[in-house]
Amino acid sequence: MVNLKTAVGDLTLDKPGMVASGIMDETGASMVRMLECGAGAVVSKSVGLEPHEGHANPCFTEVRGGYVNAMGLPNPGIELFREEMAEAVPHGNIVGSIYGAGPDDFRSLAISMEEYGACAVELNLSCPHAKGYGMEVGTDPDMVKRIVMAVKSSVDIPVWAKLTPNTHILPTIGMAVQDAGGDAVVAINTLKAMVISPEFARPVLSNKFGGLSGPAVKPVGVRAVYDLSTVLDIPIIGVGGIMDWRDAVEYIMAGASAFQVGSGIGIDGPSIFEEINRDMECFMKEYGYKSIESMVGIAHE
Numbered sequence: 001m002v003n004l005k006t007a008v009g010d011l012t013l014d015k016p017g018m019v020a021s022g023i024m025d026e027t028g029a030s031m032v033r034m035l036e037c038g039a040g041a042v043v044s045k046s047v048g049l050e051p052h053e054g055h056a057n058p059c060f061t062e063v064r065g066g067y068v069n070a071m072g073l074p075n076p077g078i079e080l081f082r083e084e085m086a087e088a089v090p091h092g093n094i095v096g097s098i099y100g101a102g103p104d105d106f107r108s109l110a111i112s113m114e115e116y117g118a119c120a121v122e123l124n125l126s127c128p129h130a131k132g133y134g135m136e137v138g139t140d141p142d143m144v145k146r147i148v149m150a151v152k153s154s155v156d157i158p159v160w161a162k163l164t165p166n167t168h169i170l171p172t173i174g175m176a177v178q179d180a181g182g183d184a185v186v187a188i189n190t191l192k193a194m195v196i197s198p199e200f201a202r203p204v205l206s207n208k209f210g211g212l213s214g215p216a217v218k219p220v221g222v223r224a225v226y227d228l229s230t231v232l233d234i235p236i237i238g239v240g241g242i243m244d245w246r247d248a249v250e251y252i253m254a255g256a257s258a259f260q261v262g263s264g265i266g267i268d269g270p271s272i273f274e275e276i277n278r279d280m281e282c283f284m285k286e287y288g289y290k291s292i293e294s295m296v297g298i299a300h301e
């Protein structure tokens, strides 16, 4: 018998695939729908202290191999998000994604997410297109340590830190999370990117640059997970360009205990989770893997 159950530290998921933050997870109804489509958990859209409009249009464009977006973290703010969480939480595992400018913001947001019933909190230390937030705080190991420590000392739910690939010190940042008591790292957020219109002779996005996601980033994500896995003892969650079971298994064999799918939902639709679950089970049966755990990190051997 093959089992798709997996543990991310203290949190056990019936299925290893989660919805990545920012795709089909802005409302209670969309989060419930994704749980019904076979996701083991849904990570909410990143939420901040106050309502935030995000960047002006155009803030999203397709490229070969994925998307470049500069949404700029639009969200209703933590107070209003209470209602979306109340709708979704009774239906399954909802991870609350939060962003802030420093330890105090993150602490306060995490306390609210715990109160709303989130099964874990994911710290967005990695958005590449939000001034003063995301990767601007997440590429400084001291700041990362202070943020994770502040959150860990304030909530009892697991604390995950989502990291950026836009740095040459990713393992150092992963270590900062671990040293601060973080329960898991999530890798990767989008790669800083730009698209220019030859006709207009200008960048396409209003913010000029954005973040690349989708199939084009998968080898970067797999490498990031592999690198992190050589230095960390805490669990790793892999994300970036996953479109099918093969992609998911690559991440797992690189060292991920679970994975997230974002752009794949936009490209293939919400049925992507059922398909990955079914096809991964077939692969595991054929190759004699009885559990997800038995595949985690085996590419290192």
Ligand SMILES: Cc1cc2nc3c(=O)[nH]c(=O)nc-3n(C[C@H](O)[C@H](O)[C@H](O)COP(=O)(O)O)c2cc1C
Pocket (backbone or CB within 6 Å): 020, 021, 022, 023, 045, 046, 067, 069, 071, 073, 097, 124, 127, 162, 188, 189, 190, 212, 213, 214, 215, 217, 239, 240, 241, 242, 260, 261, 262, 263, 264
């Ligand atoms: C439209 C869009 C919005 C996103 N919003 C967020 C967000 O709010 N918080 C976050 O941590 N990541 C956000 N991401 C990044 C994704 O969660 C994910 O890390 C990244 O897209 C790579 O995975 P993918 O290739 O499966 O999309 C967003 C990505 C996209 C495409």
